[in-house]
Amino acid sequence: MKKKDTLLADAGPNTRLAHIGHDPHSFHGFVNPPVVHASTVLFPDSRAMETRAQKYTYGTRGTPTTDALCRALDELEGSAGTILVPSGLAAITVPFLAFLSAGDHALIVDSVYTPCRHFCNTMLTRLGVTVEYYDPEIGAGIEALIRPNTKLIHTEAPGSNTMEMQDIRAIADAAHRHGCIVTMDNTWATPLYFRPLDFGVDISIHATTKYPSGHSDIVMGSVSANGKYWPQLQEATITLGICGAPDDSYHILRGLRSMGVRLEHHQKSALAIAEWLEGREDVARVLHPALPSFPGHAIWKRDFKGSTGVFSFVLKADAPEKFKAKAHAFLDALTIFGLGYSWGGYESLAVHVNLSDRTIRKAPAEGPVIRLQIGLEDVADLRKDIEAGFAAAAAV
Template structure:
């Protein structure tokens, strides 16, 4: 008897998405890792039929670079997670972002970019877009600022929800309306929510981009990105993916699918620890502010409550203004349970200081310290942070 998936919670669906097809009446729990470059057809007629289907935009197991059954299982699961028709896999989240811009923008177009997006997007802007006659400008994340800066040549509004480091939230539905009224696409980087906590496509966005390296993988051992879109747009993105030769290894697809199965269990643990620590640190004499969307003090907390179903393990500390970088570095170096690394989303806790003039959208005079709260006991992390702050106090 087949269960009615439409009645199941997402937590249940994630366990059963992208599962193996039966083999001789039985099936493994997880899809096999299919490693191959060449795929053999039984005859010329089958090869030609598969090529015709592929040229028409259908997904066909016909060549290793076009995806194996392992990657196809992950694509199906990821599309279902995001509520889209088609998911495409890329070697990194940055590769996924670049692919969207290369596919959807042409010389003479204009793209409006949220100021606080992932920093490497600014490198795509300067090193690729502007050199090829694609105009760019920034907006502060509000619909009002976007409306003031959109032009007849605007073909894309690119945002991240919430923005990196400062977690400024955007109103996806309102930005989608603005973009569509001007014949533009809305693209949303959904890495923070990882497809589970927020659904940009359901709010009107055209494309969702995720760095699966973070919470989807969850174990800090795979680099992968994904793009999710619907209809002709999804097919256009897929065709350009074939042209550009973008692919991922079956082993990385397998590990990512394994991580995706447990994301609904892991993210609430990250979120609970982060919120506990954020509240623990609010009001500390060495900390001017704690930035976290689930805190009532967040300026767009109500928007987070409206559009998200939860939070993750990220928070940013604004250190007191008189603490210099050497002092803040000493605080981070003193921590025993926090690794020093620039990624996040794995099971381990991380800490990373950043000078205020290098963080876009930073409105505090003090140095920023981003914390990723892993799966350790929050009480142990609190004690570690208290020791670190005492060392500079």
């Protein structure tokens, strides 16, 4: 191990983020890695070509640029290897395709990212995999759902939109007693605030579109595996022909450099807004794991090192027939908050959450769920914008 690598192993998160993934002295001292665009790679002779006796053989199998990002993510995750894929959804579906076969049974958390549910209910089912959804708060009780043919358990914490926390260690321990693979979508926390592989997860999944990018201009995903499952994951991505683009990899790597600083701001601002919302009469509930009032707070406090900028609240409404009208009035009155999907960028966003696809964790009865992404703007300005939304909703 190089001296710098030894020092970085004990360094703080922001120091590590500033230096991981690329050695400037490996390329003339430039602090950022070169962007290598490649499909064809030349070999020195026919024997080398036949045996593929060199590091790079074809563009889909990696370049110095994509490798720099993979090395950085492995450093953050503590993983044996990482693949890059074109989107966060692909980061979920590629491991499913890698590890599930016809006749297998998969357990998927009911608070899962909606496009993941669509993939499971359509393509995965068509391929002969039985899909069953489970309560996100089941914990060690998941063992009762494991069948002889259960192969994979997919987790996500906090859950999409409604933010339920999962006892990842308890689920992983139960899964491994039965030989099941555990995958986790850890996009919300990033490996700075939660490292899935340290809690027994086998495959850690991220939409690097979100906080690693940080600027709402890149779509990409990453999948990081432990040593046991890395070879099979790597083989699957080669077989599928899935790869990350060098320009996108470069921008994600650049985004990593400031991710720790940005997350601190997202965390501080989001908590300030969440605490303020808890005291409002027009809010039925605030769904944020870092709030002591949240049902999953104890798990968050025990396992996570921080919280980020995404949470939801239930807008109080006196009748179900008014839910949509109140939500639309609230959203349409916003100026600083944009109305858009995704999150993790510098700008604040808001969306009316659709929970109609849930099978276990149904939509709250008190009112519509509004998800907020708290960006890098000033809290005082965001509060004024939200107040305008509440005034419009109250007029419905």
